[in-house]
Every structure is written in C-alpha cells, then in structure tokens.
Amino acid sequence: MDAWNALTERITEIETLSGVHALLEWDQQTYMPRGAAEGRGRQSALLARLRHERFTDPRVGEWLAELAHAELDAPRRAAVRVLTRQYRRATCLPAALVEALGHARNEGYNAWMAAREADRFAPFEAPLQRLLDLTREQAAAYGSAAHPYDALLEDYDPGSTVAELRPMFTRLGAELNVLLDALAGRPHPRGFAGALDVDGQRTLSERVLDDLGFDRSRGRLDLSEHPFSTGIGPGDTRITTHFHAENFLAALGGTIHEAGHGMYEQGLRTDRPGWGLDVAAGMGLHESQSRFWENIIGRSLPFCRYLAPHMQALWPDRGITPEALYGAFNRVERSLVRIFADEVTYNLHVVARFELELGILEGNLQARDLPDAWDDAYRRHVGVVSPRPHDGVLQDVHWSGGMFGYFPSYTLGNLYAASLGATMQAELPDMWRNVEAGHFAPILAWMRAKVHVRGSEADAPEIIRDACGMRDPVADLMDSLWARHGALYGVTR
Amino acid sequence: MDAWNALTERITEIETLSGVHALLEWDQQTYMPRGAAEGRGRQSALLARLRHERFTDPRVGEWLAELAHAELDAPRRAAVRVLTRQYRRATCLPAALVEALGHARNEGYNAWMAAREADRFAPFEAPLQRLLDLTREQAAAYGSAAHPYDALLEDYDPGSTVAELRPMFTRLGAELNVLLDALAGRPHPRGFAGALDVDGQRTLSERVLDDLGFDRSRGRLDLSEHPFSTGIGPGDTRITTHFHAENFLAALGGTIHEAGHGMYEQGLRTDRPGWGLDVAAGMGLHESQSRFWENIIGRSLPFCRYLAPHMQALWPDRGITPEALYGAFNRVERSLVRIFADEVTYNLHVVARFELELGILEGNLQARDLPDAWDDAYRRHVGVVSPRPHDGVLQDVHWSGGMFGYFPSYTLGNLYAASLGATMQAELPDMWRNVEAGHFAPILAWMRAKVHVRGSEADAPEIIRDACGMRDPVADLMDSLWARHGALYGVTR
Numbered sequence: 001m002d003a004w005n006a007l008t009e010r011i012t013e014i015e016t017l018s019g020v021h022a023l024l025e026w027d028q029q030t031y032m033p034r035g036a037a038e039g040r041g042r043q044s045a046l047l048a049r050l051r052h053e054r055f056t057d058p059r060v061g062e063w064l065a066e067l068a069h070a071e072l073d074a075p076r077r078a079a080v081r082v083l084t085r086q087y088r089r090a091t092c093l094p095a096a097l098v099e100a101l102g103h104a105r106n107e108g109y110n111a112w113m114a115a116r117e118a119d120r121f122a123p124f125e126a127p128l129q130r131l132l133d134l135t136r137e138q139a140a141a142y143g144s145a146a147h148p149y150d151a152l153l154e155d156y157d158p159g160s161t162v163a164e165l166r167p168m169f170t171r172l173g174a175e176l177n178v179l180l181d182a183l184a185g186r187p188h189p190r191g192f193a194g195a196l197d198v199d200g201q202r203t204l205s206e207r208v209l210d211d212l213g214f215d216r217s218r219g220r221l222d223l224s225e226h227p228f229s230t231g232i233g234p235g236d237t238r239i240t241t242h243f244h245a246e247n248f249l250a251a252l253g254g255t256i257h258e259a260g261h262g263m264y265e266q267g268l269r270t271d272r273p274g275w276g277l278d279v280a281a282g283m284g285l286h287e288s289q290s291r292f293w294e295n296i297i298g299r300s301l302p303f304c305r306y307l308a309p310h311m312q313a314l315w316p317d318r319g320i321t322p323e324a325l326y327g328a329f330n331r332v333e334r335s336l337v338r339i340f341a342d343e344v345t346y347n348l349h350v351v352a353r354f355e356l357e358l359g360i361l362e363g364n365l366q367a368r369d370l371p372d373a374w375d376d377a378y379r380r381h382v383g384v385v386s387p388r389p390h391d392g393v394l395q396d397v398h399w400s401g402g403m404f405g406y407f408p409s410y411t412l413g414n415l416y417a418a419s420l421g422a423t424m425q426a427e428l429p430d431m432w433r434n435v436e437a438g439h440f441a442p443i444l445a446w447m448r449a450k451v452h453v454r455g456s457e458a459d460a461p462e463i464i465r466d467a468c469g470m471r472d473p474v475a476d477l478m479d480s481l482w483a484r485h486g487a488l489y490g491v492t493r
Numbered sequence: 494m495d496a497w498n499a500l501t502e503r504i505t506e507i508e509t510l511s512g513v514h515a516l517l518e519w520d521q522q523t524y525m526p527r528g529a530a531e532g533r534g535r536q537s538a539l540l541a542r543l544r545h546e547r548f549t550d551p552r553v554g555e556w557l558a559e560l561a562h563a564e565l566d567a568p569r570r571a572a573v574r575v576l577t578r579q580y581r582r583a584t585c586l587p588a589a590l591v592e593a594l595g596h597a598r599n600e601g602y603n604a605w606m607a608a609r610e611a612d613r614f615a616p617f618e619a620p621l622q623r624l625l626d627l628t629r630e631q632a633a634a635y636g637s638a639a640h641p642y643d644a645l646l647e648d649y650d651p652g653s654t655v656a657e658l659r660p661m662f663t664r665l666g667a668e669l670n671v672l673l674d675a676l677a678g679r680p681h682p683r684g685f686a687g688a689l690d691v692d693g694q695r696t697l698s699e700r701v702l703d704d705l706g707f708d709r710s711r712g713r714l715d716l717s718e719h720p721f722s723t724g725i726g727p728g729d730t731r732i733t734t735h736f737h738a739e740n741f742l743a744a745l746g747g748t749i750h751e752a753g754h755g756m757y758e759q760g761l762r763t764d765r766p767g768w769g770l771d772v773a774a775g776m777g778l779h780e781s782q783s784r785f786w787e788n789i790i791g792r793s794l795p796f797c798r799y800l801a802p803h804m805q806a807l808w809p810d811r812g813i814t815p816e817a818l819y820g821a822f823n824r825v826e827r828s829l830v831r832i833f834a835d836e837v838t839y840n841l842h843v844v845a846r847f848e849l850e851l852g853i854l855e856g857n858l859q860a861r862d863l864p865d866a867w868d869d870a871y872r873r874h875v876g877v878v879s880p881r882p883h884d885g886v887l888q889d890v891h892w893s894g895g896m897f898g899y900f901p902s903y904t905l906g907n908l909y910a911a912s913l914g915a916t917m918q919a920e921l922p923d924m925w926r927n928v929e930a931g932h933f934a935p936i937l938a939w940m941r942a943k944v945h946v947r948g949s950e951a952d953a954p955e956i957i958r959d960a961c962g963m964r965d966p967v968a969d970l971m972d973s974l975w976a977r978h979g980a981l982y983g984v985t986r
Contacts, residue, residue: 016539019532020513027516031524032729035711039512039726046509050543218528233536236529 003063004076008274010060011083014051015273019233021047026238029224056091078457079275085158086276093141101138104130105402112400119390121371124400129367131402132360139361149361152405157282157412159459162358165408172411172474173351173381176344179481180383182491183332183344189488191328192320195245200314205241205255207310212293213444214239214259215266227254229261229290234270237262249328253294260293261286263444267452278455283406285451285460287413288420295343295414296421297443299329299484302436330488336378336386337395343414344481345382350411352377353396357404416464418476420447423468496556497569501767503553504576507544508766512726514540519731522717549583571950572768578651579769586634594631597623598895605893612883614864621892622860625853628897632854642854645898650775650905652952655851658901665904665967666844666874669837672974673876675984676825676837682981684821685813688738693807698734698748700803705786706937707732707752708759720747722754722783727763730755742821746787753786754779756937760945771948776899778944778953780906781913788836788907789914790936792822792977795929823981829871829879830888836907837974838875843904845870846889850897909957911970913940916961 024044032040054060064087067080093101108127115124135152142151147162209221224240231237239258243251264286268278280286297303304325311320332342338349355377359365365373374393375385386392398406424446425431434442450467458466464473482493517537525533547553557580560573586594601620608617628645635644640655702714717733724730732751736744757779761771773779790796797818804813825835831842848870852858858866867886868878879885891899917939918924927935943960951959957966975986 013539016532016536020517020536020540023516023520023536024513027520031713031715033709033711033713035708036726036729039509039728043509043513043516043726046506047513215528216526218526220524220526222524233529233532235532236526238526 189327284412288416682820777905781909
C-alpha cells in the first residue's frame, strides 16, 4: 500500500492548497482592498501552479498505474478511477496548447469586455475564433469520445454525453414552450413589492439559513457583488449574497441558492482526506442542490407559509401574506438575459446555448456566424431576440474564458432537482408539512444520505439513478413547473 | 547574473507564499468560522513547510555563495548580506533540534495554558525547563557571539547586542524609577471617562486612520479579539482593533498603535520583489513606528486638540475637552501586568524580563528558580509584586512558545521612537502645529524617507543613526516622558 499512502498524502496536500486558493478568491470578492488586486493575482497564480505541479508530477501517474492493478475495496477503486481520469486530463494536453489556451482566454476576456462596452460584436470576433479553434483542438487532444463535445462535458459533468443530453434538451425545450404559450397573456399572479431595510434582510436571511440547516459554525454568510459559494476546507464553507432594499425576494432566492451549494459542501465526508472522492460529482449535481432549495423548496406555497410570519414580524403592515410571496416568487415571462430569467424560461436559454455549442464543436459554426446563429436560436427556442449584442451573443462571460460545455450544468441541475424533489415527496410523506413548519432537517438528512455523502464515488447520473430510481427527469421538471405556475396563472395542462 | 535572477525569483515566490500565509492568519483572527480551526492549522502548517523547503533548498545556498563574490551595487550587496544571514540561521540548526523545539513549544504552550488556568507555576515547570535547555542549545548552534543571548536577539533585532543593551536598559530602569517616584502620591490628572457607542467609535477610528495617512485603499481595519497588524502583500496591509463601549481611549490608542505598524508596512518599497530587503529591519524598529504614533503623537496635547472637536461632534455634551483627553491619555501608575501598563511603567516590565532572560541564557537561572527570580526582579525594577503567579511569572505567552530575546524589542521601539520624535521636532519646526491641525502628511513623509523606504538595507541601529545622528535614546525617551507626565502631575525634574 505504499503507492496508496504516497498518493493520498500528495492529494491531501493538493486539497489543502485548494482550500487556501479558495480563501484567496473569497477574500478577493469580499474584503480585499482594491490596491491589492495585482498582488492577489500573483498569489492566485502561484497557488494554481503549485497545485498543478504537484498533481502532474510523473510519480502521481506511476502510483495510479500501480494501483490500477492492486486489489482494492470499492471506494478505493472509485478513488483511483476518479483521480486517474483527472490525471489523464491534466497531463494529456500538449504544453504549447495549454499555453495558447491561457493566452487566448486572457485576450478573449479583455476583448469581450471591450465588445460589451461598445455593444458591438466585431472586437470579440477574432479572439473568439481563436478560442473556438483551440477548443476544438483541446477536445480532440482529450481523446476519442462519441462526440467532441463529450470531451468538454467531462470537465464539468463527467458521465453526461451528447447522446443523452440532445434528445432530452430538445424535448424539454418543446415542452417548456407549451407551458409558456399557455401562460402567455394571462394576468401575472399578485405579488409583494416594496423596499425593505437591509438590516432586516440580513437578520431574516441568517434566520432562514439557520432553519434550512446551513451550519454557520462551519461557514459564513458575507456580502459580495456577485453571490457565490466556496469551500475553504473541512468545516469552512462560505456563501455570499447581495442585498437590495428594492428587491429582497430575489436576494433571498439567491441566498437560498448559495445555501444549497453550501449545504452540499458541508455534507461531503471529511474522513477520507486525499482520496479525491469527497468533492461534488460535477457541476450539474452541485447545481441540483442549489436549485432544489431555491426552486422546489423556496418557491413553494408551504415555504411561503413558513416565511411570511417572519417577514410580518420584521415589517408589519406591509401586506405580507403567504399568497403574496407565492405570487411574487413565481412570475414567469420570456426574457432576453439568462441571469435575470425566471425558472421556466431559464432552461430555454440553456437549450439555445447547447445547440450553438454543438454547432461549434461539430465545426459548423465559426465566430463570424455566431451573432446571427444566436438570434436565430433565441427566436426558435426562447421566443425573443435582443436588439443589441450586449444582451444577445455578448451576454455571457463563459465563452470569453474558453468555457464551452458548462451551460448544460444549469439545466441538468434543474432536472436532477426535480427528480430528487419528486422522489423525496414520495419517500417523506410529511415533507411539505415540515417545510411549512420550518422543520427542514428531515429534508436535508434525506439529501445528505442520498447525494452528499457519496461525493464522487459515482458520476452524477448514477447517483441520481440510485437516489430516484429510473425516472423521467423532463417529466419531473415539467410536472413541478405546471403545478406551481399553471395553478397561479389559472391554466391547466 | 544567473544566480541573482534565480535567487530573486525564488525569494519572490517565498514572499508571495508569506503573504498567503498572512491571509490565513488574518482570516483566522477575524472571520474564520470556529469549525474551521483544525483545517486551518493544516493549511498554515503546509504553507510554513513550503516556505521553509523553498528557502532551505541547497541551491539557495549555492546562489548566495556565488553572489558573495560577485560585483554588485550597494543595495544588491545588502540583499545578499540579509538573505545570507537568514539562510544561515534557517539551515544551521540540526534537524533533531528543530523537531525537539517544535514539540517543546507545543507542549510548553499547552502547559502554560493549564498553569494559568490553575494559577500554579508547577505544571509549567518541567516543560519550561525543556524549553530553556533547548533554547541554550539553539543559541550555541547559531554560532559564536559575544553573548549567547546575542544569537537569539538576531532573530528579532539584528544589529542589537547585550553589550549595548545591558547598560542602556540598566540606566533606563533607574531613570524611570526616579520619574515614577516623583509622580507617586501626586493626584492623577483629570481625565475623561464614560461609555461611547461603538458605531461612533468605528466612525471616528476610520477618520483618524485616514487623517494619519493609513491608506485604506491599500489596507483595512477589522475587528479581532487581540489587535494586530499584518502585511498580506503589496497594497494589502491590514490592522485590527477591538472596541469597548467603556474604554474608547484605550481602544483608539491601540488602533493608532496598529496603524503605526501598518503605515510602516505601507511605506516599504515594492519595486524590488525577491530582494528580501523590503521588510522591517527588526521588531524594535517596527515597534518604534507603532509607539511613535501611539505615544509621541497620540498622547500629545496637540493631538488631543485635533481629536477633541471630532469627539465633541459625535458625542456632544459629554465634557470632552483637549485637556480632559490629554489627562486621560497620560495617567501613570506602577502596575503588575505588562500588557495593561502605562507607557512609563511598561519599560520596567521589559527591563525585568531582560535581566531574567540574560540569567537564563548565562545558565544561572533554571525553571524552578523563575517564580522567585521573577518576583525579585519585579520588586527591584517595577516596585510591585503579584500575589498570584497568573499575573506574575505566568503573565506572558512568549516563553511558553520558546520566544526568548523578543521582549527588548518593545523598549527598543520606545527608545527609537523617542529619538525619531526629537529629531523630527528639530527638522520640522511646524510639526506640532500640523498635528493640532490634523495635518499629518509631513510627519509621515519624514518617517517614510528616513525609515520606511530603507527596508532592511541596514540594521535598525544604523537606520536610526542615519536618521537621527548620534543621540542618546535614553535621554530622548526620558525627556519626552518628563515633558508630558511631569507637567501633568505638577512635578519638575
């Protein structure tokens, strides 16, 4: 077991460095003075290099090769499988390609910023083309897969493939449009609007976090421009939010979303340091946890019944009722920009991007084609077209950083969350009564047992299959959306 | 210049890691959730190990040896001198001794905590004896010095020696006692007392920091249990404070003290990364910066004239006058505990410890002797004796962590600060008018030019000599203390 001990010792060191790296990034977005930006860049780059050097050390490959033939129990076999996949991906790209990608991402980001500023696609076109070329090279270098896009998906959602996602997303897009067409023209549910003081927002958010089960003795809530969650080490999971006096419900939804991510991190096992197993099994599964709490729980009427008295106590005489909150949480409208989209339309933004990214990887779309292709995909899938590239093809940062293959995670998260919610509802008959009573512990315990403690022992699709059985996630998601929005808008399927 | 480039690249990496390490420690004392303690310990230990491995790499020794014979300009020669000294100290101790010291410090700290808790010296005696033995071994291993204590001083105050400190501290102790005897029995100056709201304390503290010249765009003020200052990187110097509603003036003094440390860090050059030069030239000089601002500036009547109107604006009708603040800032009384001592008595606490530490290093004092030796030294130097070991021989953490040789820094800081203040007053005739007007920029600029920008190009005694000429620091400190306290207590020399 020398190889096993050497390997886990090395991976423990890398995990420790990852936590330190996460602290650098958390601090950068919360408390870092602005004069520290340049120095922080050097600190982050050094940490990234140290982690990379330690992981791509040829000895790591030798230990893994030796362990591939060793007699190991099932979790250790899983550890070797997961680490071998990561090692292969970290070492299989030619150094020249890695360097070229680094430069292209940097230039891409700067060009994208300039293009957004100017509201013109042109300044982004050449750098984007360079990124497309290099990304196709990268997918090829990752090795044979049924579809070149599969090679990219493995970075974010190992276990997912185009063969499986394409029909699922196509069907989901069509069914979402049926729902949106049914809702269109109907009056929006009455909601709650009005400014709420930020001190009260903070008090209530912390109360909700505590009730949900986000452990603030092993984590924190802070403020940042863009909400995020991060794991700094065992016992140290931090989330951020951003309060607006004018729009507390959106901020609260965001806080619950990040708490979902955070509770996943807090639920990962800590007794296997260096196994590489106790991390999220992909971004889609991570997103399932945030979306489950934000959408399935947080937008439900029982949750509004739990929340309303707390809000009334803080802000009496403001007409806060469970029904008003429920209406406000569930407004639906086709919209141009993904990050502001409601939970129904959101997935159509992803369906459109997935189609475009497949076209890019298949070699059918070049940078110069993308503005028109974007508008065309939006017309067909989302039903709206932006008059300005700023809110069209330039709206997302992802491509400028060479992140192709990430977008499906968001909708995978919604699909997984829907199946988890449907299964939980069947297995925990008191689920909604508990939500209404603010008693979330049984829900979190179920999720811990079915998802969190498994870490990356299996890929996400297998974890979901084990948790939910053979379900139809598109049907689960559509059922959930129809149940809430159909009722609120007074339409039936 | 290959060796120079390789060396500075390596040292830059170590400096970057040091900044990351400082962030880990800052976070631990400010925002870290308590559940993260164990993981944070591992992160800090890993960073310490990485820094040590990188610095003690034999190639560093080879580069330094090569550069010792190279033709270099004066600052590069200084860099090689400073780094060679550090390298020698980092590599000259046998590994077994380093390990034994590590264990003994850990055990010493735990035993000290237990002994404090029990208010009994006995549980600390054996672990302390082990630390004394190992510290003597360590001093011997550092190599030949005129006095074994000199070898320890070099860790904290390179350039200072027992031959120089012993007569200076003896004389200072005697002269301080003359002053304290003169003040004894006289009525204390009238001061200001009363609770002040913490929000106002924060507002005023930030205003004072900005006025003094602590740059909050390249630093921060946060809260922690024990105030401290730390450099996280170029453009990132953080200080902390602790507000008490009941005792704002002490908290403000502490904040100004930390700001003095912080402004020193902010004044260090940033254009020579990897030279190892742009760090403080010892703890005594660092302390001179905090004490200069806290005592020479912060306890002066002109400063009270600057401060009083700001306090009156925040807290009207509380009888806040410059004279009341001046009285409150300058109360003097022999006291048992160093960290609560006034600025006069403080140095006597150091004189007593210095005498004891010399006895330890000369082999004349063993652990079992220390309770009585402590009380005896206190009786002779400080004029008070604690009835309880908790506030006597057990009052400081330093020895429990093997820190012998650190205490002189505190009084060196007061001595350097007094000479700097006296010289500044002669060179900047408007100095006190500027303080009264809240116009501290010329003072900070003078300090920057004379002290900060020099970094570690020379040892502290040489930097002070260059800044102040040949002065008598004991006379400077005594003049400053007599001028304020003599006048307030109505006694003349």
